[in-house]
Amino acid sequence: MLSVRNNLPAAVVLGCANTELSDEELDLFKELNPFGFILFERNCKSPGQVVELVRSLRDSVKREDAPVLIDQEGGNVQRLKPPHWNNIPSAELLGLIYDVNNKRGLETSYTAGRLIASELATLEISVNCAPVLDVFFESTTKALAGRTYSSDPSVIINIAKAFYSGLCEGGILPVIKHMPGHGRAKSDSHIDVPKVRASHHDLTNSDFNAFKAFSSAPLGMTAHVMYESLDSNNVATNSSYIIQNIIRQEIGFDGLLFSDDICMGALKGNLTSRCENALNAGCDVVLHCSGNINEMSLIKTFIPSISLECESRWNTALNSISGYKKSGSISEFRTKLEKLLN
Known part of the structure; x- marks a missing residue:
């Protein structure tokens, strides 16, 4: 069992089941003090309701800066959908626009x-x-359908930097994913273990390039993918070699590293061993996304507090966007996006 440090939040981001917290969830969050929370479509029914939920989540841990995460990529992966929220173009569409007209893209x-x-x-x-930031291949799993910008790492870098800047300038922290690259995976890590057989040389010259360009990003997420030329026994999330030698050293990423969801089928063993494996390998924080109260109750006594290094990385992340002015309205950017898409 990993050691627990007092006065720091637990090294886990948790989901919740519905649109408001149950008494049981509230009690668990107060006791565990998770690092943060993550929302899904099941949690988001109307703007007012989401604000109340977010405030309830932060109030449960008495931390105003507790991160609240969401997957709002655009295209197939949008937790916030019409009619209350705007439809966002997919990464694939943004890549196609860029191919026709770089500036407009x-x-x-x-x-x-x-x-x-x-x-x-x-x-x-x-x-x-x-x-x-994953590179598209003809064999890329359907789980990434529409979610990749291009098969060319240099194009991915250009488009992603523009998207990334838009988030930061609006005061939102981006998470680059899935490190060190999910594009060669032929199977869905939600279901099974994707195995990539490409050589280290090929991965370095393609898949890692986009992540290297974002090595100074403050937040990143691992891939539940096994790279047989790097570690034939563990997916990246559970591989100390990949996290320390590839993500930290070769790619040069020194930000806060989240695991992908520990409930996914690519990981083996019970939930406590999944948490232990990811944290021991070098993930700063694990994600548990299902909102299953029984599972969260099971791991609450096991999850250690974040490290002091993780705390420092989070403070660095907050400082990275502290100088941006959140100017401009939703309607302004919606109108501009509609014109660009037409």
Whole structure:
């Protein structure tokens, strides 16, 4: 069992089941003091309701800066959907626009990020799990359908930087994912273990490039993918070699590293061993997304507090967007995006 440090939050981000907290969830969150929370479509029915939920979550841990995460990539992965929220173009569409007209593509990507940021800010959500920096291959799993910008890492870098800037300038922290690259995976890590057989050389010259360009990003997320040339026994999330030697050293990422959801099928063992494996490998914080109260109750006595290094990384992340002015309205960016898309 990992040691627990007093006065620091637990190294886990938790989901909740519905649109408001149950008494049981409230009691658990107060006791466990998770690092943060993550929202899904099941939690988001109307703007006012989401704001109340977000405030309830932060109040449960008595931390105004407790991160509240969401996956608002655009396209197939949008937890906030019409009619209350705007439809955001997919990464694939942003890539196609860029291919036709580079300047327009970058402006569209920036505006999409800025519109998302404006909507999230009004809901008091602070972190968006995007952009996806994975390289597209013809064999890429359908789980990433529409979620990748391009098969060319240099194009991914250009588009993602514009999208990333839009989020940051709206006061929202982006999470780059899925490190060190999910694009070669042929199977869905929600269901099974994707195994990538590419050589270290090929991965370095393609998949890692976009992440290297974002090595100074303050937040990142691992891939539940096994890279057989790097570690033939563990997915990246559970591999100390991949996290320390590839993500931290070769890619140069020194930000706060989240695991992908520990409930996914690519991970083996019970929930406590999944948490232990990810944290021992070098993830700063694990994600538990299902909102299952029984599962959360099971791991509450096991999850350690975040490390002092993790706390420092989170403070660095907050400082990275502290100087941005959150100017501009949702309607302004919606109108601009509509013009760019037409």
